[in-house]
Amino acid sequence: xxxxxxxxxxxxxxxxxxxxxxxxxxxxxxxxxxxxxxxxxxxxxxxxxxxxxxxxxxxxxxxxxxxxxxxxxxxxxxxxxxxxxxxxxxxxxxxxxxxxxxxxxxxxxxxxxxxxxxxxxxxxxxxxxxxxxxxxxxxxxxxxxxxxxxxxxxxxxxxxxxxxxxxxxxxxxxxxxxxxxxxxxxxxxxxxxxxxxxxxxxxxxxxxxxxxxxxxxxxxxxxxxxxxxxxxxxxxxxxxxxxxxxxxxxxxxxxxxxxxxxxxxxxxxxxxxxxxxxxxxxxxxxxxxxxxxxxxxxxxxxxxxxxxxxxxx
Numbered sequence: 511x512x513x514x515x516x517x518x519x520x521x522x523x524x525x526x527x528x529x530x531x532x533x534x535x536x537x538x539x540x541x542x543x544x545x546x547x548x549x550x551x552x553x554x555x556x557x558x559x560x561x562x563x564x565x566x567x568x569x570x571x572x573x574x575x576x577x578x579x580x581x582x583x584x585x586x587x588x589x590x591x592x593x594x595x596x597x598x599x600x601x602x603x604x605x606x607x608x609x610x611x612x613x614x615x616x617x618x619x620x621x622x623x624x625x626x627x628x629x630x631x632x633x634x635x636x637x638x639x640x641x642x643x644x645x646x647x648x649x650x651x652x653x654x655x656x657x658x659x660x661x662x663x664x665x666x667x668x669x670x671x672x673x674x675x676x677x678x679x680x681x682x683x684x685x686x687x688x689x690x691x692x693x694x695x696x697x698x699x700x701x702x703x704x705x706x707x708x709x710x711x712x713x714x715x716x717x718x719x720x721x722x723x724x725x726x727x728x729x730x731x732x733x734x735x736x737x738x739x740x741x742x743x744x745x746x747x748x749x750x751x752x753x754x755x756x757x758x759x760x761x762x763x764x765x766x767x768x769x770x771x772x773x774x775x776x777x778x779x780x781x782x783x784x785x786x787x788x789x790x791x792x793x794x795x796x797x798x799x800x801x802x803x804x805x806x807x808x809x810x811x812x813x814x815x816x817x818x819x820x821x822x823x
Contacts, residue, residue, distance in 0.1 A: 524568040525558045532607060541700050543676065553600035556580070569608055577601055577622050591625045598624030633764035634774040640669055644710070646759045657739060659714075659722035661752055664736055666711035667693070668753070668768055672775030672793050673705060675746050675768035682733040686715060697794035705792055 521529065532554065536547045560580040561572050580601070584594045605619030635643065647665050651658030668678060677695045685694040692706045718736075728741030738744040750767045757763055764770070772793070779789050790798050 520562075521555070521558050522562055522567045525562065525566075528569050528608075528613060529555060529558060532604060535607065543698070545676070546698070549596075550600050550603070553597045554604045556597065557601050557604070570614055572605070572614075573618050574622060577605075577619055581622075581624060595624045598622055632766055632770050632773060634770065634777045635760075635763055635766070637778060639760055639763045640774060640778070642760045643756060643763070644669070647756050650759075654721070656722040656725040659718045660726070660736060660744075661756065663711075663714040663718035663722075664749060664752070665756060665771075666714040667707060668771045669775055670707040670711040671695075671705045672772045672779075674772060674794075675749050677794075678768070679736060679744055679746055679749060681735040683719070683735050684733060686735065688712065688716070695794065698796075701794065703791065703794050 529551065533547060533551050536542050536550055537544075542550075557572070557577065557580050558569070560583065561576050564571075564576060564579070566572065566576070577598075581594055581598055584597060589597075602619040602622055605614070605622075606617050608614045609617035644662070644665055647658075647662045651662050664678060667673070668675075671693060673693070673695050674697065677697055680696060681693065687693070690706075691708070691712050692704045695703055695705055697703060723735075723737060726737045726739070726741045731737055731741055732743070734743035736744045736749075738748050746768075753767050753771065754765060757766060766774070776789055776793055779792070780786075786798060
């Protein structure tokens with residue numbers, strides 16, 4: 511069942527029909543991931559539902575006042591600035607599509623403003639904590655279990671490359687180029703990029719490919735690089751659970767998931783002297799402003815180190 515089918519029954523039929531068309535546009539024409547499509551459709555459904563409660567029956571009844579009152583309602587419900595900003599963006603993208611496809615005469619959401627989201631980053635591991643994470647996982651993999659070898663390979667690759675968990679689980683065997691030690695990744699919007707990894711990750715991948723994957727693979731595994739316990743492509747939830755479990759074995763380390771490892775990789779790259787543009791390309795950020803967030807993390811660390819070490823801090 512599609513997201514529109516799941517939530518569209520509460521809407522007037524003309525609105526529900528347009529929402530269905532929009533969902534297909536996002537999935538087919540824009541080739542967005544299923545998760546992104548669900549998020550957009552859910553936010554737009556909320557806007558349409560609000561418009562219907564105000565007496566609207568079709569998308570032509572949505573105006574700037576309706577959109578502003580919808581966002582104001584989110585604030586009274588206690589939604590965070592980040593959530594409100596995201597929903598405002600979803601609304602603007604939707605009304606731009608409505609205008610572009612002739613469903614409304616002009617883009618009523620073009621002048622919609624929203625509060626700037628507080629951009630914060632989750633905790634990151636120190637370099638010694640990251641090393642202990644890998645060491646601990648490797649120690650547990652010494653029993654030679656296929657899942658242990660897989661976990662080490664996934665941790666090494668996540669930390670070495672900073673790829674997203676969705677990109678990790680989407681990897682196929684042929685996406686890894688062992689001659690050049692790079693991995694081909696399909697990121698948001700199916701944008702392809704090539705990300706290098708180091709010798710430790712290469713060794714872990716080799717062990718997994720030779721000694722682990724063949725023991726887990728079943729018919730239907732296809733070309734998936736990483737497999738779950740049942741022998742098919744591993745899913746994101748399993749990877750998240752594994753990362754949290756392995757992190758718990760590191761004394762004093764913050765409880766982070768795969769995205770925290772992505773932030774850790776970016777922070778350590780910048781602390782090691784990498785330039786912002788290179789890190790932007792490695793992470794697959796569309797905007798350099800997103801990558802610049804990590805400079806705040808490294809600056810804060812530098813400030814704390816200065817305050818602790820300098821006699822006149």
